[in-house]
Amino acid sequence: MMLIDNLQHLLQDIPVGVKLVAVSKMQPVQTIRALYDVGQRIFGENKVQELVTKHPLLPEDIEWHFIGHLQRNKVKLIVPVVTLIHSIDSFKLLKEVDKEAGKIDRRVNCLLQFHIATEETKYGLDWQEAVTMLTSAEYLEMKFVNICGVMGMGTFTDDQALIRREFRYLRSVFRRLQETFFRESPHFKELSMGMSGDYRMAIEEGSTMVRIGTMIFGVIE
């Protein structure tokens, strides 16, 4: 099967220690199941409804990662089923995750999404917003979120040098946060960057988690 060849080629290309999030948005459960059967366990979705629909139809030990923009009113739907939310892009959103996770007494793993691209459209925090959040009393009192690292998306462009600068910037943000706020945290270790077009460069620049759809599943219309 093409799909499985694609996955296996990709896995040969990714160093041990870098996690592969297979981005299964718009893929049917049978397709996800085929990858599960050859050992893939981490799947990424960018729509809440799609994730919660697929979740009960697939094995329990799949790690579901949420990678899309998350609306606050949908947080309660994914909190029970998600393994990692890559896309915390505001303090308000983090507060909502903490609140909903508290209701079911679960700690939810989160990454802070940073705005690193030159495009206006991408969501994400900047350094100052992150500092304000991490030094606030409200954050310090949160009991139901683990901040596990950072995520970012490079500009959609052919300019490789630009993307590399953006990835370097994100890695520097990751290190500064680690040194400043998370020295004692066992959770803060993930740098989620790299997609089909730029994962090699992302890995060269220190990525620990690549999110790949097209290279596994082909182009989706």
Ligand SMILES: *Cc1c(COP(=O)(O)O)cnc(C)c1O
């Ligand atoms: C769709 C998506 C990906 C995967 O992109 P590909 O180019 O298909 O590999 C990665 N990250 C996010 C946030 C996405 O929405």
